[in-house]
Amino acid sequence: MKGPDRPAFTNRHPEISTAGKEFTRMSRDSDTTFARAVNVLPGGTTRMTTFVAPHPPYAAFGKGCEVTDTDGHTTIDCNNNYTSLIHGHADDRLVETAYRVAQRGTAFGLPTPYEVEMAEHLRDRSGIEHWRFCNSGTEAVMMLFRAARAYTGRDIVIRFDGSYHGTYESVVNPVGAAGIPKSTYESVVVLPQRDLAALENTMATIGDRVAAVLIDLVPSRAGLHPASQHYIDRLRELTSANGALLAVDEVISFRLAYGGFHKQYGITPDLVSVAKIIGGGYPVGGIGGPAAILESFSPLDGAVVWGGTYSANPVTLATGLEAMRRYDADAIARLNAMGDRLRQRLADGGVSVRGVGSLTQLTLEDADSAWWSMYSNGVLASRTGMLSLSTPMTDTHIDTIADAVLRSQAIVREPAR
Structure with a gap:
């Protein structure tokens, strides 16, 4: 009406x-x-x-x-x-960068040097070898799931109750939320926060079927309680022992340490998702990981077809690169x-x-x-x-x-x- x-x-x-x-x-x-x-x-x-x-x-x-x-x-x-x-609102240098780049074109059906420069910056900053860009944190998590499943040939992803990973149906809380098919939870296992026994028991039972364990090291929706060093060390051991990937959601926490909050734990994730601050105020997302894992997305011989009309947008990545260089x-x-x-x-x-x-x-x-x-x-x-x-x-x-x-x-x- x-x-x-x-x-x-x-x-x-x-x-x-x-x-x-x-x-x-x-x-x-x-x-x-x-x-x-x-x-x-x-x-x-x-x-x-x-x-x-x-x-x-x-x-x-x-x-x-x-x-x-x-x-x-x-x-x-x-x-x-x-x-x-x-950098807050309407930062002069970021506005100038966006304007300068937009004057030369806001989007193309071709790649641009800006995605190369951003990937090089993130590689040098984090030590993570390869990167791929999208338009939001939600898309980044979607891409991360796809990368983990393509690389391992497994379906199951473990995540933790209460952590926010965007609006992708596989990560929406609570379990059984409206509009989410029950079949979704055949491939997603949700465990309690910081419950090491539950994690160990689950990995002992289905570890050989797990593609990845996705964790936010300091989950905003679950109270900003950082994971303990012991928990993360054990998580790294369990994923490695079972051939599963350790995936860290750094969409928010990437701001907390140079190269990502995972650096504080002395671990090397197999995959990370990023967004938020790397866009300089524009829509952005991305994942990073070793070349062997992200090779699935290669248009030369990769098994995953993944486009995105505005992915790696030049205005976003040029402005984001300026923002990141200043956030040293x-x-x-x-x-x-x-x-x-x-x-x-x-x-x-x-x-x-x-x-x-x-x-x-x-x-x-x-x-x-x-x-x-x-x-x-x-x-x-x-x-x-x-x-x-x-x-x-x-x-x-x-x-x-x-x-x-x-x-x-x-x-x-x-x-x-």
Whole structure:
């Protein structure tokens, strides 16, 4: 149905926070935009992750580490498009690079030198030999699954409950989610997080049928708890002993260490998936691995046919390369230290907090209430309570973020000692 005959949008979140009600009551443009949105978009949004009840504000523009919505409210952006904007918004050098390259053509039915240069940079940075590019983290995981199965000739992939690997049906939580065929889980085994006994028992039972074990070493949706060194060492032993591949999802964690967070564990994955920061603010994804594994994708004699109209897009890879060159070891160390300082300030203020480097996880009593409270106090966070830092931030920004979070409601506080 269209126009006036369409049923009115029903708010399914009557428990929304006072902060959210008050903020949207004062808003103007965002109310009008949302009223239009529900007539053409399911629930009024394309990205479920950006929705917060009763409806989200709409971004108007961003610069540096700040973003302003269409109602004129400015916040420090600790969402950074879900960790992808490592240099914040509208960075002058990145904008100039994108403009310069776009003037020469935005996409071609030919490869460009930019994909070669990006692959060389990632090889030199990580020590991982070969690379292949796509358009998102979800696509990267899809490609990773295909690479592992093509190389091993096996079907089963093991992953861990609660880790987010995109929207590919084989990695969607919870198991049995709407729209996912039951047959999917004939080839995907989901194990509990950090349960070594479950992993060992599963590998002892079906290890010779496993193509890969996919792990996020510091899973954002599972609380940013880093895996233990012992667990990862044992995982490496089990995969090697059974002829399975160790696949590490570095879509988010690639920002935490030069060459990838797996470097912190002293392991060499068989496959990695990357995205987010390597695109310089543009859609991107990729996988890396030894030549022998990625050879399946070779158009010369590979068994896997995989295209992608915008894969290895020149604007994306040129801008991403500029972003990565600037995000060197010193920049990583600086941003990680700022994250440590933020967590210390929050912990000193009694907030339940954890995280690694430039990523911080808050514990929330109610996601919507906490989100609106932080937003009203000048901080844009993810709805899950994750705070992601960007290079334009200074120590002053960190203090402002900490003060805002400490003022916010629905953030879990530790019991007073």
